[in-house]
Amino acid sequence: xxxxxxxxxxxxxxxxxVPAFSLLTLLAFTAAAVPAQxxxxxxxxxxxxxxxxxxxxSFVEAxxxxxxxxxxxxxxxxxxQANFITDDTEIIAANADRELNAATTELSAAAVRFSKxxxxxxxARKLMLLKLSLDLxxxxxxxxxxxxxxxxxxxxxDYGKGRWCPEGQQGKCLALGQxxxxxxxxxxxxxxxxxxxxxxxxxxxxxxxxxxLVELGNxxxxxxxxxxxxxxxxxxxxxxxxxxxAELERLWQQVRPLYLALHAYVRAQLVKQYGKDRVPExxxxxxxxxxxxxxxxxDNIYPLVAPPEGDPGFDLTKILKEKKVDxxxxxxxxxxxxxxxxxxxxxxxxxxxSLFSKPEDHDVVCHASAWDIDNQDDxxxxxxxxxxxxxxxxxxxxxxxxxxxxxxxxxPLLFQSGANDGFHEAIGDTIALSVTPEYLKRIGLLDTVPPxxxxxxxxxxxxxxxxxxxxxxxxxxxxxxxxxxGETQPADYNKTWWELCRKYQxxxxxxxxxxxxxxxxxxxxxxxxxxxxxxxxxxxxxFQFHRALCRxxxxxxxxxxxxxxxxxxxxxxxxxxxxxxxxxxxPEALEALTGEKQMDATAILDYFAPLKKWLDEQSxxxxxxx
Ligand code: X8Z
Ligand code: ZN
Numbered sequence: 001x002x003x004x005x006x007x008x009x010x011x012x013x014x015x016x017x018v019p020a021f022s023l024l025t026l027l028a029f030t031a032a033a034v035p036a037q038x039x040x041x042x043x044x045x046x047x048x049x050x051x052x053x054x055x056x057x058s059f060v061e062a063x064x065x066x067x068x069x070x071x072x073x074x075x076x077x078x079x080x081q082a083n084f085i086t087d088d089t090e091i092i093a094a095n096a097d098r099e100l101n102a103a104t105t106e107l108s109a110a111a112v113r114f115s116k117x118x119x120x121x122x123x124a125r126k127l128m129l130l131k132l133s134l135d136l137x138x139x140x141x142x143x144x145x146x147x148x149x150x151x152x153x154x155x156x157x158d159y160g161k162g163r164w165c166p167e168g169q170q171g172k173c174l175a176l177g178q179x180x181x182x183x184x185x186x187x188x189x190x191x192x193x194x195x196x197x198x199x200x201x202x203x204x205x206x207x208x209x210x211x212x213l214v215e216l217g218n219x220x221x222x223x224x225x226x227x228x229x230x231x232x233x234x235x236x237x238x239x240x241x242x243x244x245x246a247e248l249e250r251l252w253q254q255v256r257p258l259y260l261a262l263h264a265y266v267r268a269q270l271v272k273q274y275g276k277d278r279v280p281e282x283x284x285x286x287x288x289x290x291x292x293x294x295x296x297x298x299d300n301i302y303p304l305v306a307p308p309e310g311d312p313g314f315d316l317t318k319i320l321k322e323k324k325v326d327x328x329x330x331x332x333x334x335x336x337x338x339x340x341x342x343x344x345x346x347x348x349x350x351x352x353x354s355l356f357s358k359p360e361d362h363d364v365v366c367h368a369s370a371w372d373i374d375n376q377d378d379x380x381x382x383x384x385x386x387x388x389x390x391x392x393x394x395x396x397x398x399x400x401x402x403x404x405x406x407x408x409x410x411x412p413l414l415f416q417s418g419a420n421d422g423f424h425e426a427i428g429d430t431i432a433l434s435v436t437p438e439y440l441k442r443i444g445l446l447d448t449v450p451p452x453x454x455x456x457x458x459x460x461x462x463x464x465x466x467x468x469x470x471x472x473x474x475x476x477x478x479x480x481x482x483x484x485x486g487e488t489q490p491a492d493y494n495k496t497w498w499e500l501c502r503k504y505q506x507x508x509x510x511x512x513x514x515x516x517x518x519x520x521x522x523x524x525x526x527x528x529x530x531x532x533x534x535x536x537x538x539x540x541x542x543f544q545f546h547r548a549l550c551r552x553x554x555x556x557x558x559x560x561x562x563x564x565x566x567x568x569x570x571x572x573x574x575x576x577x578x579x580x581x582x583x584x585x586x587p588e589a590l591e592a593l594t595g596e597k598q599m600d601a602t603a604i605l606d607y608f609a610p611l612k613k614w615l616d617e618q619s620x621x622x623x624x625x626x
Contacts, residue, residue, distance in 0.1 A: 053123070056114040060126045063107045064413040068375060070100040071413075075373045081153065082382060083355055085160050085363040090153045098149035101138045104130070108137075108224055122583070126414040129582065132236050133414075136213070136229070136529050137220035148216040151209045152529060159527035160365035162202035166194070174198070176293070177358065177366060177384060184291050184300035189274055193510045196288035203521030210521060211490045213529065214483055221484075230481035233531050237420050238585035247599065248474065248533065251540055254601035255470050258608060261615040262467050263506050264624040266290075266298060269305040282623040284508035287501070294523055295507050296472040298464040299390070305464070307614065310456030314437070316389035319445050327356040327385040333443070334395040337431055338403050341564070341571025346402065347377045358384035367524045368394050370401035375416060376409055393432045393465075400428020408581030417582040419589035422537025422599075427578070429542040430549070434563035442565065459560055459611040466539055467608060471504035473536030478504070479520060480532075494519055506626040541590075543603035548594035549574060559607040 074096040081093035108131040119127070136152060138145040165173035174195075182195045217229040226232040234241035263285070270279045270289055279286060291300030298305075320330070328351070335346055358366055366384040373380065379402045385391050404427050408416050418424030437458070440446035450458075479500050482488040488496040494513055497520050501507045513519060520526045543559070549570040550562035564570040577593040587597045605612070 051113050051117060053117060053119060056117060056119055056127070057123050059111065059114065060123055060130075060414070063111075063130060064126075066103060067100070067107070068413050070096075070103055072374055074100045075371065079371060079373060079380070079382075081157070082160070082365040082369070085157045085365065090157045091150075094146075094149040094153035097153065098138070098145050101134060101136070101149060102142075102145050104134050105137050105140065105220060105224065108133075109140075125583070126412070129414045129417075131224055132232065134220075135233070135531060136217045137224055137232070139216060139219040139223055144216055144219070148213065148220070151213050151216070155206055155209055155213070155521075155527045155529070156365065157363075158202070158206060159367075159521075159524055161363045162199070164195075164198035164201055166198060175358075175366075177386070180293050183288070183293050187273070187304075189278055189289065189510075192288040193286075196293070197511060199293055200517060200519055200522045203518040203527070204516060206521040206527060207490070207493070207518040210493075210518070210526070217529075218484060228484045228486070230477075230484035233477070233533075234481070238587065248536070251536075251599060251601050252470070252474055255467070255540070255604060258463075258467055258605060258612055259470055260506075260624050261612055261619060262463055263626075264619045264622055265615045266301075266305050266464075266468075267506075268618070268622055270301075273304050280626075282626065284502050284506045284626045286510040287507050288510040290468075290507070294472065295501075295505065296469055298468040299461055302461050302464055305460065307456045307460055310454055310458075310460075311450075312437075312454050312457040312461065313450035314440075314446055316392060316440070316445070317387075319440075320387050320389070320392065323445065325387060327387070330385055330387065330392060330395050331356060331381070331399070333392070334399040334428075334431075336443070337396065337434070337565060338399060340566040341574065342568050343403055343571065343575065344406075346379060346399075349377070350379050350381075350402070353378070354380045355382040356385050367528070368398055370398040370405070372402070372405035372409075375413065377406070379405060392435070393429075396432040396435070397425075397428035400424075400426075400431060403427065404578050407575060407578035410579075411581045411583055415581045415583040419577070419580065419582060419584070419586035420537070421531065421534035422541050423586065423589065425534045425538030426541040426545060427574075429538060430545040430574075431564075433542060433546045434565055436561055436563045438561070439563040439565045455558075455560065455610065456614060459608060462560070463608055463611055466543075466604070469539055470536060471506075473532065473539055475500040475504040476520075476523065476525060476532035480526070491515060502626075537599065540599055540601050540604060543607050544590075544594055544596065544600055545574075547603040547606070548596075558610070559603070560610075 074093075077089075077093040077096040081089040111127045111130055114127060136148065138148045163173040163175055164179065165171060176199065179195050179199050183192060186192055186195075214229070221227075221229040221232045224232065226235065231241050234244050237244045237247075239247070267279060267281070267285050270285060271281055273279075274289060279289065285295075287295045289301075290298045292298065325333075331354075339345060355364065358364065364382070364384070368383040369381065371380045371382065372378065381395075381398045381402065383391070383394060383398060385395065401424060404418060404424055405416075437446055437449045437454075441449050479488070479497055482496060483493065492515070494515050494517050498509060498513060501509075509519075524530070525532050546562070546564075547559055549564045549567075550559065552573045553562070553564050553567040553570045555562045555564075573593060577589050580589050580592065590599070591597050
């Protein structure tokens with residue numbers, strides 16, 4: 001999905017099915033408003049009569065039809081904007097977004113008319129999903145609708161165009177990808193800090209517009225009956241919003257000891273590398289030293305923290321480069337995995353229309369995304385692929401979205417989405433967990449499978465990717481929810497951001513920050529208004545899915561050595577769940593795949609159990625926490 005705003009928009013629409021209608025409000029949804037779509041009986045009854053079940057059903061069907069057209073239009077304009085950022089494409093995309101948004105909020109308001117009816121389950125669910133479908137509902141006022149779409153498209157473009165031009169380098173400017181490489185590879189703390197700060201110069205100009213986005217988004221959410229935009233986002237999980245917050249806290253407490261163990265060990269290694277003047281032995285880790293622009297994954301510093309025993313014995317990045325695997329072939333590897341599970345090949349148009357490498361001559365939104373342009377077969381990805389292990393995973397992640405989209409394409413529009421957004425994010429990652437040394441050997445990328453002793457290194461490298469991510473996956477929306485609720489005012493945006501980074505991640509900025517900065521805006525999903533809790537959920541869920549699929553495949557060994565490659569039984573089980581889309585509450589989809597009704601972190605804990613034991617031994621005598 002693009003999990004960019006574009007992506008979000010598209011994916012959101014494509015993946016979830018967005019509703020549309022124009023804002024007639026409750027009283028205005030009359031035969032006159034949609035004359036052709038109302039059944040004769042409803043027409044006779046007139047607008048003031050109590051609505052019937054038949055009328056509700058035909059309302060929903062008409063809404064889905066209208067939304068489909070607007071969604072496709074918005075997807076196409078969004079695709080063009082994301083692939084070719086100019087003032088014009090930005091305006092064109094904003095207009096289509098405005099139309100879709102206006103129609104959706106209008107339909108949601110009109111649907112209130114049916115709220116007192118006892119409706120069949122599918123109709124009631126669709127009406128609920130209609131109301132929840134937007135991540136940024138606009139207010140009713142047409143001027144504010146246009147303003148909000150304009151702001152949101154411009155933030156998206158600004159992020160995509162973001163460059164840093166270091167002083168004294170004759171106007172030579174760096175794009176995000178180049179800066180991320182430096183963060184990943186350099187071990188010079190001064191250079192790391194310079195680049196880390198450099199990227200954050202792109203976001204202060206976004207701050208005012210972001211404040212306004214919050215105001216208008218809140219207004220739109222309130223007009224739909226939610227306390228604020230955060231409450232709308234938390235209502236998307238088939239349970240009351242407060243119960244969802246409690247679920248998140250429960251899951252976080254399940255995994256927190258594992259995170260703390262990793263944090264303590266990594267910090268101790270960084271003290272050895274950079275000295276205790278730079279890395280406090282018992283305090284938060286400086287954000288620029290973890291190998292990633294947002295300190296969200298730490299696998300790039302694997303060489304600094306590798307366990308002395310348990311060398312994985314291979315380097316996937318090196319192998320891909322040596323074998324001269326190109327961008328398309330990276331994607332082919334991902335597709336072939338799905339084919340081995342009995343999914344059908346991607347359509348030719350996927351290969352013709354996708355973007356696989358960063359164009360040299362114009363700006364694109366490089367943040368990876370997967371699209372479903374027509375809610376049928378026009379699937380695409382947009383990834384500025386680099387030939388390395390990280391992007392090998394990214395490719396699987398994005399294809400997971402595409403195969404999900406295709407699996408639910410036969411459902412009515414409003415059911416065309418993931419069981420919840422965490423499911424959507426988890427599918428490709430679940431497949432990537434099956435990229436084991438045995439699998440790499442089977443597909444000819446590795447000559448010999450390393451001995452079991454190498455597991456510790458492999459687990460460490462995976463933990464730096466998955467376990468390190470957990471608190472970040474949580475805190476991004478903890479920040480936004482405070483902002484949307486007005487608990488954090490604009491004057492404290494940056495301060496609260498860093499308080500949360502400290503609280504959850506145990507990370508601190510390497511140089512003083514102030515309210516002239518807007519560090520949240522230097523993260524794609526803030527500029528693109530893409531909800532983020534989904535990635536926290538996905539990190540928990542993918543291990544739960546992996547455990548269930550391995551069980552289905554008859555595998556009984558340690559979870560980290562299981563690959564479901566080529567296992568048709570596992571593939572069939574997965575496909576069945578994907579085909580449910582959003583038609584049923586997510587616990588039913590979870591049960592269909594895993595036999596379990598609750599999200600549960602024991603799978604990720606089991607997976608990393610051997611590493612946790614080792615980490616705990618290393619940390620004896622060291623402070624854990626900050
Ligand atoms: O945004 C993404 C995907 C697209 S849905 C590339 N991810 C998050 C991020 O990059 O911050 C995947 C993991 C977390
Ligand atoms: Zn994604």
